[in-house]
Amino acid sequence: MADERVRDVQKWLNQTYGKVSGYEKVTEDGVTSWATIYSLREGLQHELKITELGQGFGTATRAALRKVIKDIVPGTTGNIVKLIKGAFWCKGIGPTNFTDTFDSPLYNAIQTLQGYAGVTSDGLLSINLMAALFDMSAFVLISGRGDKRIREIQQELNGKYSSTGNKDDEGLGILPCDGIYQRDTNTALIYALQVVLKVKNPNGNYGPGTISATPIVNPGESGEIVRIIQYGLYVNGFYTGEFNANYDDDVASSVIAFRKFMNLPEFTGISDLTVIKGLLTSNGNTDRDSNMFDTSTQLTDQDVLNMKTYGFSIAGRYLTGTVGTGSEERDKNLTPEEIQRITDGGLSIFPIYEEGGYELKYFNGYQGYKDGFLAVAAARELGFPSGATIYFAVDVDVLDGDIEGTIAPYIIGVINSMADTEYSPGIYGTRNVCLHGEELGMKYSFVADMSYGWSGNLGFKMPKNWAFDQFVEYPIGGTPIDQGASSGKDPGHHTFKTRPIETISPEDAIKSITSDNDFINGKISFDTSTVLMEEPYIKITAKAATEFKHEGKGIAFSIKNGKFSVNEEAVLKAFLKENNVPSAAADVIIDKLKGSTIPSKLTTGSLTFEMSTSGLEALKMKITYNLLKVDNKTLSGECSMTLEVDLYPIDYVKEKVPEAIEGVVESTLKKLGPGLTIGIAVVIIVACFVVASPELLTAAIVTFLTAYIPQLLS
Structure with missing residues (x-):
């Protein structure tokens, strides 16, 4: 959704820096994106008198900013202040106005961001704070994804380790506080461990120096390294207690659970290199024994x-x-x-x-x-x-x-x-x-x-x-x-024995699944399309291929034991929702699909589809069956059959607009002829073009694809 304040920032950036060499204009759409952040950074670099502009916030930007950061205080005016306010608007922390004066609303905005980040809320700018501000990092809990306790960890890490040494941009930096355990959080945990262990030049990488400095930590101990162990246990899903830096029985039992889950004997409550590195890195102690x-x-x-x-x-x-x-x-x-x-x-x-x-x-x-x-x-x-x-x-x-x-x-x-x-x-x-x-x-x-x-x-x-x-x-x-x-879940295999499998060729498989259907029997050719039906408003063609095909955007219906098996129900629900199908209708479609029998000799395979439209002029559907078993015989090679359905309903609809829907159904069924049940679906779609909403139209299309097309194989 567009934000007019963000749009104002984008317009000002383009007007002010549009002719500056190296500046890339941003689309004035009111949406905060990396493109907007890059333009803000380039504007800042220009004001810092950096001649070669770039999208990053690197050493050159930090070095130039270090010379002026202490002078950007309440009462200061200029474009740098306006850039800072623009960055705050993009961050979602409104500084009330968009002027070039460092006023009290800007001071309050800085304090707000500092509070969100877990650092001292003194209203003073720092290089680390500027780097976090001129970035897409989030500092509020992400709804539906963020964990408030992980956000607590992120804030505490920022508060303790964001700045060390003599310069405010030395240290961990100010990292996201969105409640999502991510790369930056993982790196911060290792960095914090390095600081606690007094490893030279901490960098967030668990290298040889950190490995050699990692101690054995026993139940009953306390201190910051215990707190880091508690953090590590929590982000890995093995601890729910307090981050109080005390190695109590709760921590010890969590360590045992982690050891057992990762198969890291001995299964004691002691935290050694194998446990600590295992909590903070994916590869863990690479010197450990395994089988x-x-x-x-x-x-x-x-x-x-x-x-x-x-x-x-x-x-x-x-x-x-x-x-x-x-x-x-x-x-x-x-x-x-x-x-x-x-x-x-x-x-x-x-x-x-x-x-x-x-x-x-x-x-x-x-x-x-x-x-x-x-x-x-x-x-x-x-x-x-x-x-x-x-x-x-x-x-x-x-x-x-x-x-x-x-x-x-x-x-x-x-x-x-x-x-x-x-x-x-x-x-x-x-x-x-x-x-x-x-x-x-x-x-x-x-x-x-x-x-x-x-x-x-x-x-x-x-x-x-x-x-x-x-x-x-x-x-x-x-x-x-x-x-x-x-882990012991898969012990591997010692005994091997080839087993004869009854197979069927692609050619014989196509003949078998079409043999009982006069509509398509003997009409399917490999790699050549055959017209199965052609009327003023519908055309159906089909062809087979000696390869598997996958149409559409990932929706696929598995066919097992002659029945549909929707093993990606969540994906299908999301697809229906994106296409505005009411939830009640979506539930009906999925329920009818699950376990419904395929009226053909196709035992195992899948159905995929894609759709395209040309306004109300035409609707094109491509439905592909990939065949794995026919008559319970395994295919000897790849095989697929594709049906293409082109619908041109407008002319027919124009003739039938005055009639009731029942009349449309009756007339269409007569025109298509008895026994061709696909006509029912065509009528539903035709009727939807005339009297129904887009939601009902989409539901009808999906119903058509998942319920009526298989009848062509019956």
């Missing part, structure tokens, strides 16, 4: 012996693919011979699938569906037993805002593809990715905690469903491995 490793190297007899000697009992291996490029490229896939060597050597194996999971652009719903199909086929060929979990790799640091449009659809695709197989889907990735996977339905997580600097690990809890925790890499006997811990 699991993974590798992209095909293991020899000597490798297996080496791993067993080092105390490992579980090996993670890749189902398919190669690693390296050019002359360095080599196979990474598990082979039957290697399985024999590993299991004969006393180790178990769990499967990993990665054929491109190291680039964000790789991930989408279609790719997830395809990967699930290929991974299952490879696991079957190698003889992995029923019940094995396959871990699909997201080997990239995905920003939180990018997950919904990439990783989430990929995960849903994998889950739908494996819905009616003997295997379970698992996820490999950062803590944040694994948390999303856990929520969407991945059985177990293989957490890439080794990459402790990744944004998806800093500031995120460990998923409850973690099976493996990768924390350090090194070679053994020249073979590179990643060492990890095991």
